[in-house]
Amino acid sequence: MTSVQVENHNAGDAAGHGTDEGYERGLGSRQVQMIAIGGAIGVGLFLKAGANIEKAGPSLILMYAAAGVIVFFIMRALGELLLYRPVSGSFVEYAREFLGPVFGFVTGWTYWLNWVVTGMAELTAAAIYMHYWFPDVPQWVTALVFMVLLYGLNLISVKLFGELEFWFSMIKVTALLGMIIIGIGVITFGFSAAGDTASVSNLWAFDGFFPNGIGSSLMTLQGVMFAFLAVELVGVTAGESKDPEKTLPKAINTLPWRIALFYVGALTVILCVVKWTEFTDGVSPFVAAFAKIGIPAGAAIVNFVVLTAALSSCNSGMYSTGRMLRDLAANNEAPKAVGKLSARRLPTIGITLSVAFMAIGVVLNYVVPEKAFTYVTSVATAAGIWTWLMIVISHIRYRHAVAAGRLPASPFPAPGGTIGSWIAVVFLLGVTVMIGLDPDGRISLYVGFVWAIALGIGWSVLKSRVPQLGERGQADAKR
Template identity: 80%
Template sequence: MASEKVTEAPEEGYERGLGSRQVQMIAIGGAVGVGLFLGAGANIAKAGPSLILMYALAGAIIFFIMRALGELLLYRPVSGSFAEYSREFLGPFFGYFTGWTYWLMWVVTGMAELTAAAIYVNYWFPGVPRWVTALVFLVVLFGANLISVKLFGELEFWFSMVKVTALIGMIVIGLGVLTFGFSAAGDTASVANLYQFDGFFPKGVGSSLMTLQGVMFAYLAVELVGVTAGESEDPEKTLPKAINTLPWRIALFYVGALTVILCVVKWTEFAPGVSPFVKAFAVIGIPAGAGIVNFVVLTAALSSCNSGMYSTGRMLRTLADNGEAPRAFAKLSSTKAPALGITVSVLFMGIGVVLNYVVPEKAFGYVTSVATAAGIWTWLMILISHVLYRRAVAAGRLPASSFPAPGGSVFSYVAIVFLLFVTGIIAYDADSRVCLYVMAVWAVALGIGWQIMKSRTPQTGERDEPALEKVG
């Protein structure tokens, strides 16, 4: 009975156009972003070499989250998974709140990434107005998402390929400097750089822990593989493979890359606002290093914005299917894409084009902190849904997943405590706690919207049972 196969709801309607190659690279790309390429510089200045440990710790928690999500995905693989599982295990309001909050996360992230991409282009073409560059990127990515999911997958594949190849190249060069001592950094590059400048925790354990909010931002989007479930050609094979490769991706791209960089260049030479990769290449003496890394970071920003358009459209359709957003969002175009949902999301992201005129420098940090808070909510909903699912399986009410998380619910509880701790850090930090105020206003707005929808449509949040065999 526990081995019964769960089938997806037939009304999904999406094209299963994402192959194994694309899902794998989307999963890899989700673990490599602007948070690493740019954010690590400020965090190194705050925590020194101990930042490596913070990335490893957070990476372990992310793996627990993804294994919990993986078990749910193989129980019922549907697009808009987080909202669906929140709705099923916690109730309609939580599905509604999670779907809209995930939409918010990607919209504000899209604004930030468009602004960042325009800044990166100014490196080569300082005379081009930033709003023009941001608008061009917005239109191009919008068109790609409307044409077909295959084109989205192909774009994301190559975006991720650039990031991954660049990171591997940086690691290989750094190891070469450490092993053979070539380049301008050869005389000072050493593993001893990890501990000989005021130790591994040069500014104390407390300062290291304060970087966790920035570290978690760097891992945002890793859960995107869950949104692809409804459009993967063979979710039972591609999704477990993508999730199980997460540990080595974190070990290589985050822990490995930072370790090599901090061995090649002592941590005291890094500063906020400067990519540690650009700095390392400058110290090594590679003239084109800054330009290469600038291209890679531009690719990372476009990749994130591309993923945002993809996920927001799917979330709006999931909400519409459940009566929690206008029904028009539920319609698919002739290419089986949620065109209206993508269009509306892009219009909101377009606010980022306008903000290129008026947003002060701190606004980018505020926007990313809001994205982090929204991401933490999404991760908590995944974990809580997983705990409740495991209880239902143990009671014989639901069939077991073919991809159970190791340790059952134990690691989900560990991850929940960790995320609550990070939320406490955000509240403690004066620069980042503004996002909690924004989220409070967002919660009130969604609560009002929920009450209005319920008064107009009493069945809001209700839907037929999912197309699966319920046990017991």
């Protein structure tokens, strides 16, 4: 262990948590890399991009590129913190250390809420996709079956979780690469039914690159940011990675090319193959492009890929919520029972409680199947923005502590110091304003307001029962 690692280890112990928190370090480099890749490819790209293309046209490519730069700033900030002190609590633990226990409390429970509602959304999406093959099966039945199946798999071992995410991500990556290669072939050689109209000029030939104006393009940023939710999950794996000092920097540093290839590259190819005016809300642009090209069983293949993307996200939600609850319990911010590990060294009770709340999604699929997806996805974006803000603000505070000589420097510093984090703060606050201006997205702010009140009450009750939380807050504030 190097001198820097010894200092970081001691810093972790001083804060109350070492790098080994009782978890099995069962995630290898291959699995962490694929979890990182899969976190950057989700249903937001496969399904939601259709509605955003309808609003922004080809300029959506630029929105994804801009958001990708911000996400990279966020992940490099998180990476610097992770190598300073790798813990499973990840950004929640850093918010607690650098901003005070109340921020750790709010961030932990908000991230838990984020993944619970995302799990509901993905179960709903998976049930909708299954209608392609089984149109007569009720939506709630399929959602229930998938929930029970993934719950059972999450209780076996972290290694199995890693393997599931590896193969889920492999399917998404392979499918996207195949789509890009086929699309480039259509543009270059003009084969298939889409060959006659496929052209790079489709990016500007129909009312320009910003067909509906820059304002309409900027309003899609909230949907674009939703597509990037879960990219921070690689930070939660820190406590169960075999060699976080090597695997985490590698996973984070490959993020730019993943965004460039799978988001910017894929959308550019799709919009060159099919003009943007042919895409509509509710239809996956990839399904539409494959239908235009005329590939046999193309729609079924894409539907299967999107199904795996939904199941992957729900699987990740079950994994992360259990870890978040354990971190909260370890800091007296949740019942001690949810922090206990099973004989397999898994937070079984925390996972079970989270899945019980995810079951609300099954109920919604029974009561209002046509509205279930819309009701729950709006909350996830606002919760995700809060999480990202906590990461970059914690990074800024950490850098201040390093500059003052109070903490050791991380072996994985973010390029440009805190500049990227400050840019991310401004960008995320701007996206929040856009959410407030959008009638469809505004509901997430209403829910967020109610959630903030609930957390405020919860914190007041908690602090009255555990007075040392306030004392620790004063100590943390000195950082």
